[in-house]
Amino acid sequence: xxxxxxxxxxxxxxxxxxxxxxxxxxxxxxxxxxxxxxxxxxxxxxxxxxxxxxxxxxxxxxxxxxxxxxxxxxxxxxxxxxxxxxxxxxxxxxxxxxxxxxxxxxxxxxxxxxxxxxxxxxxxxxxxxxxxxxxxxxxxxxxxxxxxxxxxxxxxxxxxxxxxxxxxxxxxxxxxxxxxxxxxxxxxxxxxxxxxxx
Amino acid sequence: xxxxxxxxxxxxxxxxxxxxxxxxxxxxxxxxxxxxxxxxxxxxxxxxxxxxxxxxxxxxxxxxxxxxxxxxxxxxxxxxxxxxxxxxxxxxxxxxxxxxxxxxxxxxxxxxxxxxxxxxxxxxxxxxxxxxxxxxxxxxxxxxxxxxxxxxxxxxxxxxxxxxxxxxxxxxxxxxxxxxxxxxxxxxxxxxxxxxxxxxxxxxxxxxxxxxxxxxxxxxxxxxxxxxxxxxxxxxxxxxxxxxxxxxxxxxxxxxxxxxxxxxxxxxxxxxxxxxxxxxxxxxxxxxxxxxxxxxxxxxxxxxxxxxxxxxxxxxxxxxxxxxxxxxxxxxxxxxxxxxxxxxxxxxxxxxxxxxxxxxxxxxxxxxxxxxxxxxxxxxxxxxxxxxxxxxxxxxxxxxxxxxxxxxxxxxxxxxxxxxxxxxxxxxxxxxxxxxxxxxxxxxxxxxxxxxxxxxxxxxxxxxxxxxx
Numbered sequence: 001x002x003x004x005x006x007x008x009x010x011x012x013x014x015x016x017x018x019x020x021x022x023x024x025x026x027x028x029x030x031x032x033x034x035x036x037x038x039x040x041x042x043x044x045x046x047x048x049x050x051x052x053x054x055x056x057x058x059x060x061x062x063x064x065x066x067x068x069x070x071x072x073x074x075x076x077x078x079x080x081x082x083x084x085x086x087x088x089x090x091x092x093x094x095x096x097x098x099x100x101x102x103x104x105x106x107x108x109x110x111x112x113x114x115x116x117x118x119x120x121x122x123x124x125x126x127x128x129x130x131x132x133x134x135x136x137x138x139x140x141x142x143x144x145x146x147x148x149x150x151x152x153x154x155x156x157x158x159x160x161x162x163x164x165x166x167x168x169x170x171x172x173x174x175x176x177x178x179x180x181x182x183x184x185x186x187x188x189x190x191x192x193x194x195x196x197x198x
Numbered sequence: 199x200x201x202x203x204x205x206x207x208x209x210x211x212x213x214x215x216x217x218x219x220x221x222x223x224x225x226x227x228x229x230x231x232x233x234x235x236x237x238x239x240x241x242x243x244x245x246x247x248x249x250x251x252x253x254x255x256x257x258x259x260x261x262x263x264x265x266x267x268x269x270x271x272x273x274x275x276x277x278x279x280x281x282x283x284x285x286x287x288x289x290x291x292x293x294x295x296x297x298x299x300x301x302x303x304x305x306x307x308x309x310x311x312x313x314x315x316x317x318x319x320x321x322x323x324x325x326x327x328x329x330x331x332x333x334x335x336x337x338x339x340x341x342x343x344x345x346x347x348x349x350x351x352x353x354x355x356x357x358x359x360x361x362x363x364x365x366x367x368x369x370x371x372x373x374x375x376x377x378x379x380x381x382x383x384x385x386x387x388x389x390x391x392x393x394x395x396x397x398x399x400x401x402x403x404x405x406x407x408x409x410x411x412x413x414x415x416x417x418x419x420x421x422x423x424x425x426x427x428x429x430x431x432x433x434x435x436x437x438x439x440x441x442x443x444x445x446x447x448x449x450x451x452x453x454x455x456x457x458x459x460x461x462x463x464x465x466x467x468x469x470x471x472x473x474x475x476x477x478x479x480x481x482x483x484x485x486x487x488x489x490x491x492x493x494x495x496x497x498x499x500x501x502x503x504x505x506x507x508x509x510x511x512x513x514x515x516x517x518x519x520x521x522x523x524x525x526x527x528x529x530x531x532x533x534x535x536x537x538x539x540x541x542x543x544x545x546x547x548x549x550x551x552x553x554x555x556x557x558x559x560x561x562x563x564x565x566x567x568x569x570x571x572x573x574x575x576x577x578x579x580x581x582x583x584x585x586x587x588x589x590x591x592x593x594x595x596x597x598x599x600x601x602x603x604x605x606x607x608x609x610x611x612x613x614x615x616x617x618x619x620x621x622x623x624x625x626x627x628x629x630x631x632x633x634x635x636x637x638x639x640x641x642x643x644x645x646x647x648x649x650x651x652x653x654x655x656x657x658x659x660x661x662x663x664x665x666x667x
Binding site for chain 2: 022084190192
């Protein structure tokens with residue numbers, strides 16, 4: 001599924017300073033019953049966001065009008081657990097284009113990159129700086145610059161660079177995905193397949 | 199150059215290496231189920247692609263299936279719709295499909311090995327993180343997202359950077375009442391849920407050599423819970439004996455050719471790992487978790503640690519204990535339990551039911567316990583009956599359900615109610631994992647059985663001693 005190109009995103013951010021946020025929290029299993037990719041954003045963080053009677057939990061950050069933006073900032077080991085891509089879809093469909101953390105779980109990171117959400121891994125110290133900056137002023141803007149591979153807290157100018165391999169970077173900048181790449185090399189794959197014993 | 203087992207299998211599946219990018223990685227065997235495949239088939243269709251090698255993909259329904267009255271129509275219309283989509287997609291593309299009611303139906307990571315689809319040296323993926331299970335056979339097996347499911351369907355490849363390599367050795371012997379589940383929970387408690395992120399693990403040492411294939415599956419299954427993409431164990435005679443004669447395993451000449459290759463599948467003596475850890479099997483007790491991730495585990499006779507002794511954020515730790523309604527310093531033994539769940543791709547095989555039965559035999563289910571005993575497949579269900587375990591189960595006041603993932607992820611009706619405490623042989627104790635507001639203690643089938651007959655968290659060794667004496 002095509003996604004919007006990612007270049008520079010400058011936005012306020014939503015802080016979620018909790019560690020080990022697993023994909024069951026991002027989207028609980030009972031909301032994985034669709035056969036199409038739509039509506040997942042509504043159930044992002046469902047059980048943290050809503051009471052049993054579907055009324056919003058006022059103390060959860062997504063229900064707090066003070067915080068908004070295209071960038072989600074989470075604690076260490078974000079996205080652990082289940083491989084459900086629905087978690088990345090929910091993040092994207094809610095309007096986030098970027099998730100920032102000091103550490104990501106592998107599968108979630110890969111899923112994000114495949115659907116146009118940029119995972120930005122920063123140092124634990126820089127993560128603290130971002131949380132502090134948002135706490136001090138929720139209108140703080142963060143700039144995520146993919147061409148330069150930098151993340152900057154606009155008010156203070158504090159900045160850090162982040163890693164992304166050049167293949168994935170190119171994909172994100174152009175809105176391409178892996179299937180585009182793989183389908184172009186089908187004959188090479190078919191030749192390789194003949195060498196497999198089983 | 200010396201290579202690890204992982205290198206040997208990985209490198210032989212690289213179709214193309216992209217500089218400063220991922221490898222184009224060939225997949226031998228692909229499992230699909232009803233939850234993570236429908237959108238992949240939609241994507242395939244919308245791009246005008248076809249399924250390149252339908253014979254390399256195997257479909258089974260498991261995540262979202264009822265575990266009672268499977269002969270009746272599925273009540274939940276959304277679940278029924280997913281099952282129908284799987285059936286239709288499989289039929290449209292000529293993919294083998296073991297749907298609800300099929301005699302080979304069961305949890306994908308149980309039926310794959312049972313049927314000889316899982317082979318040493320193969321690459322195996324599925325849109326499910328516990329695909330790591332198949333590493334027990336010396337395969338590279340791991341979970342993927344739905345975009346990657348579409349990639350495999352249309353090109354039989356995914357694009358993956360090669361992970362780093364870690365070896366985890368557990369030497370010596372395991373103590374009385376200590377099971378493969380305990381070994382895995384022990385390692386995860388030492389590494390945390392992110393300790394192996396970025397790595398692929400090889401398990402080595404006497405403890406894994408001496409383990410049965412089913413035990414090895416339990417250990418490899420839980421690799422993802424320490425953050426590893428997967429874990430694997432070098433194949434040996436036990437592996438070959440397990441596979442030989444299974445329905446889809448290589449036969450005759452193909453078997454001999456395969457064996458020649460499989461015997462090369464071990465880490466060279468001087469091969470180097472990026473990280474190596476060694477534990478002593480004798481240090482491991484029956485384990486139980488007390489928090490909201492699988493790394494929050496302790497020996498069952500221990501008390502819940504104080505926040506100050508924990509690595510990581512104190513706020514996160516306290517939030518977790520708050521959810522569980524536990525206090526620092528609490529003993530685990532003696533906590534009153536409401537539910538017991540035996541099953542899942544972690545502990546839903548015949549040996550798990552034998553272990554459970556060994557404890558409950560001649561006893562009665564505690565009155566305060568609701569127990570769900572869910573075999574991993576119809577084959578396991580058949581063995582339970584054949585071996586006389588069903589009688590033991592029934593005599594003790596338990597009932598046996600039909601196969602599926604069930605309360606492990608609570609997508610179907612098998613949900614632990616809010617606030618209730620469950621001892622579960624599954625793999626995740628995340629908030630709400632087994633139902634909104636449910637509280638999960640992960641443990642072995644022995645701990646689950648001991649708890650099921652006493653009604654409180656119980657060290658199985660106390661009951662096992664009675665049996666052996």
